[in-house]
Amino acid sequence: MSEEKQISVTLEQQSDYRFLASYDDGAPALITDEPAPLGQGQGPSPVQLLTTAVGNCLTDSLLFALRKFKQEAEPLRTQVTAKVGRNEKGRMRVLEIEAHIRLGTALMHLSNAERVLGQFEGFCTVTQSVAQGLPIKLSVFDSTGALLHYSDSSEDGE
Numbered sequence: 752m753s754e755e756k757q758i759s760v761t762l763e764q765q766s767d768y769r770f771l772a773s774y775d776d777g778a779p780a781l782i783t784d785e786p787a788p789l790g791q792g793q794g795p796s797p798v799q800l801l802t803t804a805v806g807n808c809l810t811d812s813l814l815f816a817l818r819k820f821k822q823e824a825e826p827l828r829t830q831v832t833a834k835v836g837r838n839e840k841g842r843m844r845v846l847e848i849e850a851h852i853r854l855g856t857a858l859m860h861l862s863n864a865e866r867v868l869g870q871f872e873g874f875c876t877v878t879q880s881v882a883q884g885l886p887i888k889l890s891v892f893d894s895t896g897a898l899l900h901y902s903d904s905s906e907d908g909e
Contacts, residue, residue: 769793798833798845801881806831806850808877809889813852816871820863824854824893848881849888858893868900 759775765782768790773780782794790796795803810829817824834847858864868891873879878887886905893899 767791798835801845802831802833802848804877805848805881805887808875809850809872810852812871812875812878813867813891815874816867817861820867822861822863822867824856824861826855828853828855845885847886847888850890852889852891853896854891854893854899856893857895858897858899861893864899872902 768785784790882904891900
């Protein structure tokens with residue numbers, strides 16, 4: 752049985768490449784804009800919004816999984832980078848997104864870490880959708896900097 756719902760955003764041009772993005776669920780509106788020379792950089796660009804959505808969704812999924820197993824690993828900190836360049840037709844595209852999530856605690860203070868890390872990524876709606884079109888690389892570190900999890904969607908074969 753399908754649980755479909757619609758998410759709606761209305762974009763209203765304010766000037767040039769600056770738009771007001773309003774959300775159907777009453778979430779606060781935000782200004783988007785392209786960086787110079789097209790726009791004036793008065794808000795996040797579409798690439799920044801995509802990058803934010805991927806990183807935020809991954810972090811939310813990990814936090815949900817940690818809390819499900821009653822693990823306290825906060826505060827979480829995520830750094831997400833989008834590699835932008837030209838495709839084979841010479842058009843600008845997001846070529847890859849890489850996310851690094853850092854837990855606020857060391858692995859030794861977590862139980863069920865292997866189970867949490869093995870499943871959280873699969874529940875991330877945005878990342879799993881975007882990964883169908885471009886590679887997403889993810890690394891999760893504990894507070895000491897130890898690598899706990901690495902995945903690369905281009906190697907998944909899905």
